[in-house]
Amino acid sequence: DAEITQSPRHKITETGRQVTLACHQTWNHNNMFWYRQDLGHGLRLIHYSYGVQDTNKGEVSDGYSVSRSNTEDLPLTLESAASSQTSVYFCASSEAGAHEQYFGPGTRLTVT
Amino acid sequence: AQSVTQLGSHVSVSEGALVLLRCNYSSSVPPYLFWYVQYPNQGLQLLLKYTTGATLVKGINGFEAEFKKSETSFHLTKPSAHMSDAAEYFCAVSSTGATNKLIFGTGTLLAVQP
Numbered sequence: 001d002a003e004i005t006q007s008p009r010h011k012i013t014e015t016g017r018q019v020t021l022a023c024h025q026t027w028n029h030n031n032m033f034w035y036r037q038d039l040g041h042g043l044r045l046i047h048y049s050y051g052v053q054d055t056n057k058g059e060v061s062d063g064y065s066v067s068r069s070n071t072e073d074l075p076l077t078l079e080s081a082a083s084s085q086t087s088v089y090f091c092a093s094s095e096a097g098a099h100e101q102y103f104g105p106g107t108r109l110t111v112t
Numbered sequence: 113a114q115s116v117t118q119l120g121s122h123v124s125v126s127e128g129a130l131v132l133l134r135c136n137y138s139s140s141v142p143p144y145l146f147w148y149v150q151y152p153n154q155g156l157q158l159l160l161k162y163t164t165g166a167t168l169v170k171g172i173n174g175f176e177a178e179f180k181k182s183e184t185s186f187h188l189t190k191p192s193a194h195m196s197d198a199a200e201y202f203c204a205v206s207s208t209g210a211t212n213k214l215i216f217g218t219g220t221l222l223a224v225q226p
Binding site: 031033035040041042043044045048050058090092094097098099100101102103104105106 | 121144146148153154155156157158161163202206212213214216217218219
């Protein structure tokens with residue numbers, strides 16, 4: 001069955017370190033999204049991509065970057081982790097032209 | 113700009129009682145509207161969606177929602193709550209343009225009491 005996976009599921013890192021969170025989907029969806037979920041804020045969009053080599057900034061993109069070298073993967077990189085980036089991160093994907101998104105299981109990141 | 117407001121961050125109902133979770137949206141263009149459910153330590157699962165056509169939308173697990181343009185609302189209901197309905201519920205809006213981005217509300221945590 002097609003699915004969307006995230007790894008690792010849990011990560012603890014130190015302030016200042018570079019961290020990369022992986023997202024892999026087998027739906028063959030063109031669109032991929034990264035969100036962070038924080039209490040009282042719901043889900044906020046970090047970055048998104050509409051296809052290979054396309055990336056766009058979302059609402060809360062500062063301190064994060066993404067790259068899209070193939071259809072299946074959209075890794076999220078925290079260049080220099082900060083305590084404010086402690087959160088649960090969700091990856092999602094959707095078909096081109098569709099609005100409903102399908103979510104991965106999430107990665108809980110703690111920055112100490 | 114689009115936005116979503118979910119009234120009530122916590123809602124508690126008794127098993128068998130009506131579930132009503134409120135969602136109001138703001139959009140300058142015809143919206144697409146969604147409800148997602150999140151069970152503990154899981155990702156979000158699509159419950160139902162409104163795009164065009166019938167304003168009463170039925171979803172999974174017995175949930176339904178009605179799009180009311182005049183009230184800019186898309187409230188989620190279920191006639192009889194089950195213990196398994198305990199979860200967090202998110203309302204989201206997307207524009208009918210080409211961007212496909214979702215704007216989420218802050219969520220409502222539903223507790224179901226025995």
